[in-house]
Amino acid sequence: MNTKPIALGFNIDHIINIRQARLTPYPDIVDVVESVEQAGADAITLHLREDRRHIQDSDVDAVREHCKTRMNLEMAATDEMTQIALKIQPEDCCIVPEKREELTTEGGLDVVGAFERIKNCTQTLTTNNIKVSLFIEPNIEHIKRAVDMGAPVIELHTGHYANYHGDEQSKELEQIAKAADFAHAQGIQVNAGHGLDNINTLAIAALPEIVELNIGHYLVARSVFVGLKQAIEEMKAIFVQARK
Ligand code: PXP
Numbered sequence: 001m002n003t004k005p006i007a008l009g010f011n012i013d014h015i016i017n018i019r020q021a022r023l024t025p026y027p028d029i030v031d032v033v034e035s036v037e038q039a040g041a042d043a044i045t046l047h048l049r050e051d052r053r054h055i056q057d058s059d060v061d062a063v064r065e066h067c068k069t070r071m072n073l074e075m076a077a078t079d080e081m082t083q084i085a086l087k088i089q090p091e092d093c094c095i096v097p098e099k100r101e102e103l104t105t106e107g108g109l110d111v112v113g114a115f116e117r118i119k120n121c122t123q124t125l126t127t128n129n130i131k132v133s134l135f136i137e138p139n140i141e142h143i144k145r146a147v148d149m150g151a152p153v154i155e156l157h158t159g160h161y162a163n164y165h166g167d168e169q170s171k172e173l174e175q176i177a178k179a180a181d182f183a184h185a186q187g188i189q190v191n192a193g194h195g196l197d198n199i200n201t202l203a204i205a206a207l208p209e210i211v212e213l214n215i216g217h218y219l220v221a222r223s224v225f226v227g228l229k230q231a232i233e234e235m236k237a238i239f240v241q242a243r244k
Pocket residue numbers: 011013047074094096104105135155192193194195196214215216217218
């Protein structure tokens with residue numbers, strides 16, 4: 001299993017949401033990247049959505065230019081996004097589903113129905129030295145499809161787990177644990193993310209296969225009160241506590 005500490009990918013979309021709410025020049029994207037990295041994030045995660053509701057194309061260029069850790073570009077498996085990724089060359093790409101009307105990414109990829117499209121995108125990016133992660137539900141059949149597509153990494157969707165309570169949450173956690181174990185046995189790197197906060201992250205970080213967690217909304221909200229550095233330190237302390 002992994003002996004390295006869990007990496008934190010900081011999703012900056014919600015910082016940029018503040019700028020887009022008023023179309024101000026602040027917060028400046030370069031300041032965002034530098035501050036988040038100085039505060040201790042291991043990767044900059046950003047989602048260029050088809051509707052450009054937060055991250056803009058110019059932000060993607062700026063992150064590429066100023067990111068000193070790792071750039072993890074979340075994108076839909078479309079021709080437009082594939083061309084952008086090939087031009088930008090992020091270290092990592094996380095392929096996510098996208099519906100225009102959704103508030104946020106609401107579930108994992110349809111790796112069965114959209115198999116060919118996602119596979120083509122995965123292979124094109126992989127051939128061009130981009131490490132591809134597929135954002136999927138904690139479902140063994142879906143992991144098998146990710147293996148068939150040749151994806152080196154999956155990101156398990158923790159959104160349902162985060163929204164559930166009590167028994168429902170425990171059952172979902174069990175599914176995530178089984179999925180992580182199965183994927184790891186197939187030689188796939190296991191990341192996870194969505195809806196993680198100071199309470200629900202502990203059990204996910206305790207899963208021994210987890211290599212990276214991508215977290216945004218909670219960390220941005222927490223930073224308002226304690227600053228980026230402390231918010232990130234607190235989250236990393238949870239990662240460490242979970243592995244003790
Ligand atoms: N991982 C993926 C694939 C996502 O789409 C998102 C949200 O953009 C996150 C992680 C982070 O989710 P949250 O903002 O709820 O922490």
